[in-house]
Structure formats: C-alpha cells, structure tokens
Amino acid sequence: MQRALIMVLILLIALVPTAVSLAEHDTSGGTAPLQTGPYLTVNETSNVRGGPGLGFYVIGVLYSGNIVPVLGVSADSGWWYVNTEFGEGWVSNLTTTPTGTAGVTVIDPGPTATVTAGLLNVRDGAGTNALVLGRLARGQQVLVIAQNSTGTWLQVRWGYGIGWV
Numbered sequence: 805m806q807r808a809l810i811m812v813l814i815l816l817i818a819l820v821p822t823a824v825s826l827a828e829h830d831t832s833g834g835t836a837p838l839q840t841g842p843y844l845t846v847n848e849t850s851n852v853r854g855g856p857g858l859g860f861y862v863i864g865v866l867y868s869g870n871i872v873p874v875l876g877v878s879a880d881s882g883w884w885y886v887n888t889e890f891g892e893g894w895v896s897n898l899t900t901t902p903t904g905t906a907g908v909t910v911i912d913p914g915p916t917a918t919v920t921a922g923l924l925n926v927r928d929g930a931g932t933n934a935l936v937l938g939r940l941a942r943g944q945q946v947l948v949i950a951q952n953s954t955g956t957w958l959q960v961r962w963g964y965g966i967g968w969v
Contacts, residue, residue: 856883859945861963864890876911926967930957
C-alpha cells in the first residue's frame with residue numbers, strides 16, 4: 805500500500821512540469837481578446853488623453869496589440885473614449901481598429917478651453933493670490949468644470965487634477 809502511494813506521488817511530480825510547460829507554450833496562435841463588448845485593438849503606440857483632441861494632456865500610453873474596452877465615441881467619431889489601466893481617456897481613431905462598436909454612445913466631454921497665452925498659470929483657487937499648481941502652454945486644451953460668480957476664472961481639469969485659470 806505504501807509502495808503504491810509512493811508510485812502515485814512520483815507520477816504526479818513527473819506530470820506537473822509537463823502540464824505547466826504546455827500551459828506556458830500555447831501554440832494555437834490565437835490572440836482572441838477576452839472582451840465581450842465593444843473594444844479597440846491598438847495598431848501603433850497611442851497616447852491616451854484627457855479629452856478628445858491632440859491638445860489634451862496625456863494620461864498614459866497604449867502599445868501595438870493592446871486591447872481596451874470602448875465606453876463611447878466623440879461626436880465627430882475621431883476619438884474613442886476607453887477604459888485603460890490609467891483610467892478612462894480618449895484615443896485617436898487613426899491608430900486603432902474598432903470591433904463591435906456600432907451603436908456605441910456618443911460622449912460629450914463637456915465644454916473645453918484652449919490656452920491662447922504663451923504660458924497660463926493653473927492655481928488652486930480663483931484669484932492671483934492662489935497657489936500656482938503648474939502651467940499650461942499655448943495650444944493645450946482643458947475640460948471646463950465651472951466658473952466663478954463673476955465669470956473671470958474657470959475651474960478646469962488638467963493633467964494633474966483640477967485647478968483654476
């Protein structure tokens with residue numbers, strides 16, 4: 805009886821590395837995504853942006869072969885709103901191949917603003933005495949969240965969070 809148990813143990817120990825080896829070396833050649841809803845396949849390195857446009861801050865990078873779920877599309881169909889490991893963001897339709905995206909919801913990111921000054925301070929409050937959090941360069945775009953009561957300051961979402969310009 806004891807000899808039979810030892811033989812079974814030896815057999816199991818001998819088979820485990822083979823099973824692991826087969827699992828690690830899938831030769832089917834399949835690259836089918838695990839996505840069940842609409843998704844994008846990234847064709848070339850692509851920036852994930854905070855809004856639907858090249859002027860928006862970059863929140864992450866996707867690489868060729870990455871597959872990400874689609875949450876929506878911009879009104880002009882030029883940008884896909886996706887869920888990534890960096891959070892939700894926008895990816896250009898020029899660098900991706902969509903699958904199952906017919907009827908995807910059009911997403912309006914809300915009002916946007918484009919910086920026209922050479923450099924624009926982003927502050928932690930609506931006023932020139934508020935702490936400067938960072939700067940935006942000419943051409944950068946931000947999502948507008950609110951404005952102060954006099955309309956002279958905008959609260960915006962930019963690359964490092966929320967601030968006032």
